[in-house]
Amino acid sequence: MSLYAIIVAGGTGSRMQSEVPKQFIPVGRLPVLMHTLTRFYQAFPSIQIILVLPEKDISTWNTLCKQYTFTVPHLQVPGGETRFHSVKNGLQAITATDGLVAIHDGVRPFVPVATIKHSFDVAREKGCAITVIPLKDSIRKVSVDGTSQTVDRTHFRLVQTPQTFQLPVIRQSFLQAVHTHFTDDASVAEAAGFQLSLIDGSYENIKITTPEDLLWAEAFLKKKA
Numbered sequence: 001m002s003l004y005a006i007i008v009a010g011g012t013g014s015r016m017q018s019e020v021p022k023q024f025i026p027v028g029r030l031p032v033l034m035h036t037l038t039r040f041y042q043a044f045p046s047i048q049i050i051l052v053l054p055e056k057d058i059s060t061w062n063t064l065c066k067q068y069t070f071t072v073p074h075l076q077v078p079g080g081e082t083r084f085h086s087v088k089n090g091l092q093a094i095t096a097t098d099g100l101v102a103i104h105d106g107v108r109p110f111v112p113v114a115t116i117k118h119s120f121d122v123a124r125e126k127g128c129a130i131t132v133i134p135l136k137d138s139i140r141k142v143s144v145d146g147t148s149q150t151v152d153r154t155h156f157r158l159v160q161t162p163q164t165f166q167l168p169v170i171r172q173s174f175l176q177a178v179h180t181h182f183t184d185d186a187s188v189a190e191a192a193g194f195q196l197s198l199i200d201g202s203y204e205n206i207k208i209t210t211p212e213d214l215l216w217a218e219a220f221l222k223k224k225a
């Protein structure tokens with residue numbers, strides 16, 4: 001069965017407030033996105049990687065690939081207005097009717113290789129695999145009137161990527177019109193009526209979102225070196 005990875009990196013990184021798009025910022029020796037693609041290549045050297053980039057940044061990415069002699073094979077696709085549209089563009093680049101596809105945020109560079117492999121195993125068997133982790137902090141539900149209530153955190157999970165699917169499942173899901181509550185691919189598949197299966201993620205698999213995440217990323221790589 002063919003394996004695909006759609007790595008979405010088509011965002012603008014507004015919360016990072018950086019001149020350089022956050023997916024191109026170097027951490028350790030390499031730009032964020034090169035760490036991410038390398039993890040998928042390490043998991044499956046034959047995987048077909050589809051990299052979704054902002055159209056205006058494609059030439060910058062190609063320059064970086066030359067500069068860093070980055071040779072992980074991948075197909076480049078222009079991104080869309082929202083993450084949903086970027087994933088949809090990535091899916092349209094896959095012509096096969098069957099196979100498994102992992103959808104992953106380009107800005108989660110430390111996804112463990114074991115998580116990637118496990119997500120494909122579970123998706124092959126169950127239709128999909130959604131990576132989640134338990135909460136470490138307490139949580140409260142806040143109301144518009146300013147009051148709040150404690151909530152039992154054991155009933156909740158934080159959602160990560162990869163989110164891996166059998167191709168027909170995710171293709172059918174993305175036939176829907178976009179909705180504001182589609183913050184990930186699991187919510188799209190769920191709205192299409194598919195049952196979700198969850199797998200254990202990792203606290204290492206952070207999403208680089210705000211400036212302090214880069215400090216954490218540097219420290220993480222130093223510790224691992």
Ligand SMILES: Nc1ccn([C@@H]2O[C@H](COP(=O)(O)OP(=O)(O)OP(=O)(O)O)[C@@H](O)[C@H]2O)c(=O)n1
Nearest residue numbers: 008009010011012013014015081082083086106
């Ligand atoms: N139109 C978009 C928006 C987001 N993404 C990707 O989806 C992932 C998760 O999104 P997020 O961390 O929110 O990235 P940005 O949208 O770039 O950041 P921000 O919300 O701070 O603007 C990122 O890898 C981002 O590049 C995308 O491919 N296309």
Ligand SMILES: C[C@](O)(CO)[C@H](O)COP(=O)(O)O
Nearest residue numbers: 083105159160161183184207
């Ligand atoms: C897909 C995701 O990373 C799962 O946690 C998340 O939903 C992306 O949300 P964002 O608002 O685009 O950062």
